[in-house]
Amino acid sequence: MxxxxxxxxxxxxxxxxxxxxxAVGTYNWLTxxxxxxxxxxxxxxxxxxxxxxxxxxxxxxSLANILNVNLERAALAKYDRKCPKCGKTxxxxxxxx
Numbered sequence: 001m002x003x004x005x006x007x008x009x010x011x012x013x014x015x016x017x018x019x020x021x022x023a024v025g026t027y028n029w030l031t032x033x034x035x036x037x038x039x040x041x042x043x044x045x046x047x048x049x050x051x052x053x054x055x056x057x058x059x060x061x062s063l064a065n066i067l068n069v070n071l072e073r074a075a076l077a078k079y080d081r082k083c084p085k086c087g088k089t090x091x092x093x094x095x096x097x
Contacts, residue, residue: 003072010061018062026066030059 001009018026037052064071078084083091 003075004070006057007061007064007071010058011065014058014062015065018066023063023066026059026063030056030063033059 021029033052033055037049037056040048040052043049061071064074082089083093085091086093
């Protein structure tokens with residue numbers, strides 16, 4: 001499944017509810033899911049990790065749908081087979097943030 005197909009699936013399932021919640025409310029749900037992913041990273045359950053990664057992706061797609069952002073197009077525009085900063089694959093940027 002492509003990213004755009006996943007985003008379309010999230011739109012079909014949840015868009016009516018996401019739109020009512022709005023961008024800020026959906027963003028808040030996304031940040032909650034990222035925090036849960038952080039908790040799963042500290043644990044030892046691969047199932048929990050899978051679930052939380054899926055939740056983060058789903059809420060990101062929902063937020064993108066509300067804001068009319070095509071995640072696949074945006075990701076490929078910025079990260080098209082190379083680092084957007086140094087232009088290399090693999091990245092040759094310094095490891096510091």
